[in-house]
Amino acid sequence: MDKELLKELICKEYPNLIRHLRVLEVEADDLEDVADEVIEKALKYYRNLREPEKIGAWIKTIADNTAKRYFRKKNRRDKLRVDLNTEFGEIDIEDILVEEVTTEKIIVEAEARELVETLLDTLSADGRRIVRMRFWGEYKFREMADILNLNENTVKSIYFRSLKKLKEAYLRISGEEIRYGR
Numbered sequence: 001m002d003k004e005l006l007k008e009l010i011c012k013e014y015p016n017l018i019r020h021l022r023v024l025e026v027e028a029d030d031l032e033d034v035a036d037e038v039i040e041k042a043l044k045y046y047r048n049l050r051e052p053e054k055i056g057a058w059i060k061t062i063a064d065n066t067a068k069r070y071f072r073k074k075n076r077r078d079k080l081r082v083d084l085n086t087e088f089g090e091i092d093i094e095d096i097l098v099e100e101v102t103t104e105k106i107i108v109e110a111e112a113r114e115l116v117e118t119l120l121d122t123l124s125a126d127g128r129r130i131v132r133m134r135f136w137g138e139y140k141f142r143e144m145a146d147i148l149n150l151n152e153n154t155v156k157s158i159y160f161r162s163l164k165k166l167k168e169a170y171l172r173i174s175g176e177e178i179r180y181g182r
Contacts, residue, residue, distance in 0.1 A: 005052070006042070006043065006046045006049070006052075006055075007043070009052060009055045010039055010042055010043075010055070010059065013055060013056055013059050014035070014039075016056060016059075016060075017035055017038060017039075017059055017060075017063055018031065018035055020060055020063055020137065021034055021035060021038075021063060021067065023132055023133060023136045023137035024063075024064075024067045024129075024132075024133065024137065024147065025128070025129045025132060025133075026067060026070060027074075030070065030074075034063075034066055034067065034070050035063075037066050038059065038062050038063045038066050041062050041066065042058070042059055042062055045062075064143070064146075064147050067147060068146075068147055068148075068149065071147075071148065071149075072149070115173070118169075118173070119166050119169050119170055119173070120132075120166075122165055122166070122169040123162050123165055123166070124158075124162075126148070126150075126158050127158055127159075127161070127162035127165070128162075129148065130144055130148070130155055130158050130159050130162060131159065131162050131163070131166070133147070134159060141155050141156050141159070
């Protein structure tokens with residue numbers, strides 16, 4: 001494959017790459033750096049791409065492997081950062097990008113996003129990541145286990161416990177009674 005054609009195809013896949021990395025919960029501050037690393041690898045190993053029409057899946061695979069490495073480094077950084085957090089505090093701001101046109105649509109979607117974020121905040125970090133990967137990334141349990149370096153059964157347990165917690169949190173917020181078995 002010609003390297004210039006590859007660059008053109010990668011440019012077309014870039015929005016999908018960014019969306020994919022967001023689903024994997026790569027932090028907003030690190031998003032472009034991780035995406036750049038994926039692109040560098042794609043350009044370096046472009047000879048491995050046998051079928052140009054499958055470039056999306058190929059880049060997604062590179063992104064998954066790059067994200068694995070990112071989370072390993074991030075976990076090491078976070079362990080080191082614990083002492084800094086207690087001394088200086090931490091600011092956690094999540095950017096919400098709105099692409100809608102009508103005011104009504106913006107308000108409805110913002111309220112829905114806020115509710116989803118509120119519900120997801122009741123989960124552990126792993127629970128949030130796994131639920132997002134399953135629903136928005138449409139990952140299989142095996143894929144999530146590989147990316148997160150966890151046992152597949154552990155991923156399943158976290159997922160199903162998280163769904164139960166989400167249901168309970170939703171029922172609490174909506175004021176409905178919690179009824180098990182439904």
